[in-house]
Amino acid sequence: MKYIVGIGGMTNGGKTTLTNSLLKSLPNCCVIHQDDFFKPQDQIAVGEDGFKQWDVLESLDMEAMLSTVQAWMISPRKFARAHGVSVQLDASDTHILILEGFLLYSYKPLVDLYSRRYFLTVPYEECKWRRSTRRYMVPDPPGLFDGHVWPMYQKYKREMEANGVEVVYLDGMKSREELFHQVLEDIQNSLLNRS
Ligand SMILES: Nc1ncnc2c1ncn2[C@@H]1O[C@H](COP(=O)(O)OP(=O)(O)O)[C@@H](O)[C@H]1O
Numbered sequence: 001m002k003y004i005v006g007i008g009g010m011t012n013g014g015k016t017t018l019t020n021s022l023l024k025s026l027p028n029c030c031v032i033h034q035d036d037f038f039k040p041q042d043q044i045a046v047g048e049d050g051f052k053q054w055d056v057l058e059s060l061d062m063e064a065m066l067s068t069v070q071a072w073m074i075s076p077r078k079f080a081r082a083h084g085v086s087v088q089l090d091a092s093d094t095h096i097l098i099l100e101g102f103l104l105y106s107y108k109p110l111v112d113l114y115s116r117r118y119f120l121t122v123p124y125e126e127c128k129w130r131r132s133t134r135r136y137m138v139p140d141p142p143g144l145f146d147g148h149v150w151p152m153y154q155k156y157k158r159e160m161e162a163n164g165v166e167v168v169y170l171d172g173m174k175s176r177e178e179l180f181h182q183v184l185e186d187i188q189n190s191l192l193n194r195s
């Protein structure tokens with residue numbers, strides 16, 4: 001069985017932290033990070049607001065991300081070997097792929113491939129504070145959060161909801177441990193229901 005999990009939601013919601021914990025506990029589990037598909041800086045548009053538009057779908061090479069997902073779908077075993085993931089040779093033959101990123105549910109060709117879509121959120125103040133402590137490859141210029149990051153987050157979330165994309169909302173204010181156990185248990189239950 002092939003099972004694709006989305007760990008999506010807002011920037012600094014805790015997606016990468018949760019994903020890294022899940023990876024260690026789920027068997028035959030590979031990961032694809034959406035952040036690895038940002039286009040080079042010189043291809044990022046500058047908006048009328050003067051900010052580089054990092055937080056729009058066009059800043060990501062989603063075709064390349066989709067191809068990577070398709071490579072896993074064709075042969076999860078080969079994909080796992082190529083990415084240094086040890087494959088257990090048990091009878092269940094379940095293969096799990098985690099997609100992790102801030103715009104997972106806004107790209108049409110991917111949206112129906114998920115078995116389960118999680119969406120992490122924290123309140124605005126917490127998100128802004130966590131973001132101020134982060135150092136990205138390209139540092140945030142002053143005003144980027146309120147001028148670009150937050151409005152784009154709201155826009156894509158509104159569109160996702162208007163399109164009826166079903167997600168499981170997760171409260172990113174819970175502790176790392178609580179979130180990990182909640183999602184691990186939910187994935188395990190969902191896998192049992194399918195087998
Ligand atoms: N459950 C949590 N509670 C408090 N802080 C968290 C939690 N999960 C992650 N963090 C912290 O928040 C920041 C963003 O986490 P990260 O996993 O990188 O988020 P994302 O990938 O969604 O941007 C990091 O400093 C991380 O240590």
Ligand SMILES: NC(=O)c1ccc[n+]([C@@H]2O[C@H](COP(=O)(O)O)[C@@H](O)[C@H]2O)c1
Binds near residue numbers: 011055136
């Ligand atoms: N990885 C990069 O090259 C890069 C560059 C500039 C901004 N970012 C930021 O990364 C964020 C997405 O990553 P997180 O969800 O982990 O915060 C976006 O909000 C974007 O503004 C990433």
Ligand SMILES: [Mg+2]
Binds near residue numbers: 015035
């Ligand atoms: Mg991250």
